[in-house]
Amino acid sequence: MSTLGVGIIGSGGIALANHLPGFALCPDTRVVALCDSNPDVLARASQQTGIAATHADWHELIARDDVHAVVVATPNFLHGPITLAAAKAGKHVLCEKPIAMTFTEAVRMAEACDAAGVRHMTAFTYRFVPAMRYMTHLVKRGDLGQPYHFRAQRFQDWGDRNLGWRQVKKLAGSGELGDMLAHRIDYGHFLVGPVAKLVSDQQRFLDTRAGGSASDLDDWVAILARYATGATGVLESTKLATGRGEGHYGQDLAEVNGPDGSLAFTTQKPLELRVGRKGAKDLETVAVPKEFLVYPGSPRDPGQGDPVATFRYDQDYEFVAAIRENRPCVPSLWDGARVQAVMDAAIASAAEGRWVDVPLVG
Numbered sequence: 214m215s216t217l218g219v220g221i222i223g224s225g226g227i228a229l230a231n232h233l234p235g236f237a238l239c240p241d242t243r244v245v246a247l248c249d250s251n252p253d254v255l256a257r258a259s260q261q262t263g264i265a266a267t268h269a270d271w272h273e274l275i276a277r278d279d280v281h282a283v284v285v286a287t288p289n290f291l292h293g294p295i296t297l298a299a300a301k302a303g304k305h306v307l308c309e310k311p312i313a314m315t316f317t318e319a320v321r322m323a324e325a326c327d328a329a330g331v332r333h334m335t336a337f338t339y340r341f342v343p344a345m346r347y348m349t350h351l352v353k354r355g356d357l358g359q360p361y362h363f364r365a366q367r368f369q370d371w372g373d374r375n376l377g378w379r380q381v382k383k384l385a386g387s388g389e390l391g392d393m394l395a396h397r398i399d400y401g402h403f404l405v406g407p408v409a410k411l412v413s414d415q416q417r418f419l420d421t422r423a424g425g426s427a428s429d430l431d432d433w434v435a436i437l438a439r440y441a442t443g444a445t446g447v448l449e450s451t452k453l454a455t456g457r458g459e460g461h462y463g464q465d466l467a468e469v470n471g472p473d474g475s476l477a478f479t480t481q482k483p484l485e486l487r488v489g490r491k492g493a494k495d496l497e498t499v500a501v502p503k504e505f506l507v508y509p510g511s512p513r514d515p516g517q518g519d520p521v522a523t524f525r526y527d528q529d530y531e532f533v534a535a536i537r538e539n540r541p542c543v544p545s546l547w548d549g550a551r552v553q554a555v556m557d558a559a560i561a562s563a564a565e566g567r568w569v570d571v572p573l574v575g
């Protein structure tokens with residue numbers, strides 16, 4: 214295989230915003246076909262990208278000989294069936310988060326990809342934020358000592374607008390938990406390791422959203438976690454933080470405190486880290502060093518484009534690099550399964566009002 218052919222399944226928001234520009238940066242890689250069940254979305258995506266090969270049925274895209282790898286960017290309930298079919302057909306898989314509807318399904322997906330010998334990746338995009346990568350490097354190097362606390366806050370204002378499939382349990386599985394907190398659960402895994410047990414609360418404040426559409430999912434979620442290391446975690450996410458903005462705006466904080474210091478970053482300032490030193494009165498701002506501005510090997514020019522958007526392209530580079538180098542992608546579907554284990558435990562905890570143990574994965 215000289216040119217890697219990629220097929221995109223689900224040609225909506227994230228496919229166009231992240232994956233198309235991401236693959237455009239990758240050497241010897243071409244998005245050869247698009248799929249979407251909505252003909253208007255498919256026509257628009259084809260027109261915007263110039264990719265003429267389009268399919269309404271994802272089975273057809275997977276069956277194409279020129280598709281060596283697929284991106285699964287559909288609503289969540291389809292991630293499992295598409296990933297299993299792609300693995301069976303010998304295609305590498307980059308799957309959007311949350312990767313599955315349940316932990317059991319997530320494990321089945323990761324196992325199927327391993328058994329088929331294809332590369333597999335979870336689109337935990339924020340692992341590629343330069344400040345996040347630098348922060349992880351410092352934590353792993355031991356600059357803070359053994360972390361005491363991890364906290365994550367994702368506060369946005371989506372008002373009462375219609376969220377489409379995102380507000381329907383049978384299509385999304387969970388609401389704010391899978392939509393926004395999944396990434397932050399992964400931050401915690403990345404920074405302080407696996408969650409051992411947790412207690413969670415989840416609430417739906419809006420049963421009906423704009424246009425009278427019913428929602429049967431949480432629009433606020435919080436998790437109080439105990440990590441296997443003994444560190445504590447407090448994670449909160451909401452779409453109802455009025456006046457906070459949304460998307461690239463809004464609070465997206467990850468912070469770690471240890472005996473020798475604290476580190477914090479917000480995605481809104483992806484090239485800065487806030488550093489707390491022993492005895493200081495407040496955190497100070499430190500620029501992310503040059504060597505962390507792009508993912509190792511990525512041809513992306515860090516001086517080009519809006520840094521709040523452009524780090525996202527590095528995840529497609531990692532997917533292609535892992536395929537070329539015949540090594541596991543980071544993060545893999547196993548990382549997606551680890552997050553799914555926490556999500557399942559959070560749903561059980563909120564339903565039953567008790568602490569729940571989280572199974573260790575891998």
Ligand SMILES: NC(=O)c1ccc[n+]([C@@H]2O[C@H](COP(=O)([O-])OP(=O)(O)OC[C@H]3O[C@@H](n4cnc5c(N)ncnc54)[C@H](O)[C@@H]3O)[C@@H](O)[C@H]2O)c1
Nearest residue numbers: 223225226227249250251254286287288289309310336338
């Ligand atoms: N990694 C990230 O930062 C990030 C950001 C946003 C969304 N996501 C994830 O990406 C996925 C898609 O989210 P989105 O915001 O792009 O949603 P979207 O609604 O904009 O796009 C999803 C597309 O899938 C299509 N689709 C539905 N059923 C299909 C089928 N049977 N076959 C083919 N296409 C089908 C829809 O028509 C739609 O165009 C979700 O899992 C979401 O959680 C991840």
